[in-house]
Amino acid sequence: MPADAAARPTVAIAGATGFVGRALCTALAADYRVVALTRSPARVAQQDPADPVEWQRCDLFSLLQVEEALHGADYAVYLVHSMLPSARLTQGTFADLDLILADNFARAASRAGVRQILYLGGLLPPDRSDLSLHLASRLEVETTLGSGRAALTALRAGLIVGAGGSSLRMLVNLVRRLPVMILPRWTRSRTQPIARDDVVRAVRYVLANPEAFGQTYDIGGPDVMTYKEMMQRTARVLGVRRLMLDVPFFSPKLSKLWVSVFSGTSRALVDPLVESLRHDMVAADNPLQRWLAPEALGSEAALRRALDDRGRLNRDPRQAHRQKDGKAIRAASRVRSVQRLPLPPGYDAHTVARAYLDWLPRFVGPLLRVKVDEAEVARFFLRGLRRPLLALRYAPERSTADRALFYISGGLLAEVEGQPDPPGRLEFREVPGQRFVLAAIHDFAPRLPWYVYNATQALVHLCVMRGFRRHLRATTTELQPPAARARAQPA
Template identity: 45%
Template sequence: MTDIETSERKPIIALTGASGYIGHNLLKKLEKQADIIALSRNGDSYENTENVTWRSADLYSLKDAEEALKGADYAVYLVHSMMPSAKLTQAKFEDMDLILADNFAQAAKKNGVKQIIYLSGIIPPDAEELSRHLQSRLEVEKVLSSYDVPVTTIRAGLIVGPKGSSFPIVKKLVKRLPMMLLPKWTRQKTHPIALKDVLSALKGSIGNKKLSGASIDVGGPEVMSYKEMMIDTAEIMGKNRRLVNVPFMTVKLSRLWVSVTTGTPKEMVYPLIESLIHPLVANPDNMDKDLSYGQTPFKEAAKFALEQEEQEENNQPQKEKNSTPTSKVSSSISDVRSVQRVLLPEGKDASWAASRYIHWLEEFGSPFIRTSMDHNHNANIYLFGKKPLLKLTYSNERSHNQRALFYISGGAFAKPEKTPGRGRLEFRQIPNSQECLIAIHEYKPSLPWFLYTITQAKFHLWVMYLFKRHLNKLIKRNNQQPKLIADVSLTE
């Protein structure tokens, strides 16, 4: 029995991604036993019920994350950032995932959350080098665990359900291709698990002290290859498909082929296909006897998923039926998110990195670029004249050695904001490492959008690349020369 079942009062569970594929189904499974704080970027568009309170939350904002988790006893983390999150996103999904997880973990710590439950992917124990997707999942797991809040990680392979990411790709390949050329990865073994079995594992881990701080693998009753799943799916769909093994199709070629064939955005397909070079099979030594062993056979799970999807499509308005997936963010707001990861010299922190960047920018751009920083660490960036291109207002109350936060408060290159404080630049150190994320969030440029994308946006990436090289040169020096480095921390 878990704490959620024996508590004298209903526990309060914060559920991220509550409007998404897994979150929506988990919400329905939990709402009779708990009070739910349902978190979504568009939470205000949903109506509260007796046991469910919706909250809008942008987890890229630490302040929003802190507000979102107020009052929660437990928190379920179902967030992945494989799709763009702004009109222009200049960031790897791995780096965006780290920011989201770091904000969430810090907010959980501040609000006294007893446990975080995280749905991740199976990590192959013998892999010499993990794919980007699996490496990111492991990084997120470590970051969530960095703030003394117990984390329980449920590691699953391919989840068989009506939506999600992996199984719909299998379904679309079977549906659209009378003959399929199957590259080597389609013979790789995986451990599919039905959505309902994943939901049971997630529910059973909430308040489960036995799993506090633990990571467990979950899987269904069969270990299969992707080819075998395609054969079974074709049989369920009543399709006669010819499958031909080919040795020549690389993973890079496969991911393009799958994206084009299924109409699935490359931002989602590419990391998933890259992970299929690994055998994603649950490790018996890493399984819990009560929660890890799903009982639903693949064919039964696939049949249910296909029936549910057909039923949902029949209930959709015609306008939604005719829509197609897109990798673009359909928003009238011309905002920018840009994240770059750099390595800091030993003993330096995010506060140092922020100060070094402002000073280096003038050194790099002289005589055209000039910067200034006052005693409150507010900074201005100038090009030629006296009017600043950007004004950066330092947030003393939300900054510390591991994080330096500036609000983009004005300047010729910044569009005036109706809600001040959303556009921001931050330097954030990844816990227990010398890596630092330099991120711009919700920046709204004043330049016309097309002109911005071909000029300022590209210039920013170039500057970040050169700053990263500058830091790498400092690291390579055995004896760093303090006189060449503005060795000033903003928190000093």
């Protein structure tokens, strides 16, 4: 840490290894003490003593680690999107994973006394009645980050043009690899890309600016175009000629397939993005957009900056540590499962947790019993066995009124020797302003051989959570007033 760093305000950047995060760390280092948060142990191990940026490992799925990471921070920047795996097996939608990350960040920022959270999300269409799952999730994350005591400043951007960007890599690879392009209806939707350097300028302008606290700004570059025009401009910059044929239909399944195959990008990343392309996403006029406009970089100039001398996208420095992180994830063999469940009237997270312990033996039948002792350890026994299948220790020191946390402390099905940091745990939590509860298992280490676990216990867990969802849904209906219950019945 530089000698004068303690005198500067501290900004913590979540998602610092991303292509925007790296540029932002460099841009802010002269004026702030920058703490770069990453879940990658390989990236933290590469810390250069001469680098003014302090790299800190932080698993955003662990509320405790996020609280520790944000301790002492004046400002926080949130650039996180859970499109890449964080465990060897992940059960849950990207929206539920993103939501729990955002809720952890908002809770930790409130506890740490962070003054401002700056969030980089996505442009939204004027009509929000039928948002794609991806855009609805981005808006949900924005709302959740603003639910705490820290003031939220939200920047909404479309495609960000810069080396290392996943969306840009998909676009460039499609244009480079396909001499003939069949263009479905979504390629006529309008978009407004923005250069990464202009995103960084926007962040610097609103960060620590009280006038921006509590505000939302659309940001975009000087060029508004259709996706077809964006492909044509990309071909021009790459120096290639492409035959582009319009077709009058929008086929999400076909589009996802050919984008994934020809761009070399995983379906987990492609599918949510393609769903969003049916929307026009253009920045609305606002003071920040007007401030950016005079020096904003055009889309073709921004693309040229992202290419090397041979016309190839500059190398993404994340690739080296991603390979190491991927190997570490496979070797650790941990499980994450996040499920969104109904929250019946009058229930809170603790009521749902107790209902789960009461309901599970009835669902499984006479083979299973649950015993909760005075120390609030719940043990699950298979009849005929003296040792429990699983033991969960309630953690009152880490639970709150809207969050019930249990640590996985033993059992025949759980490996607890040499517990990971953070340890395996089960939680039920409410999200401010929402009528549902998130049930999540984090960092569970199965004792069964991995492929046996995948084919048995993992499937049983999903079956159990679906059954519990049906139980809570039925409870919700029972507890509704008669008039509301009548409206809920199908005609």
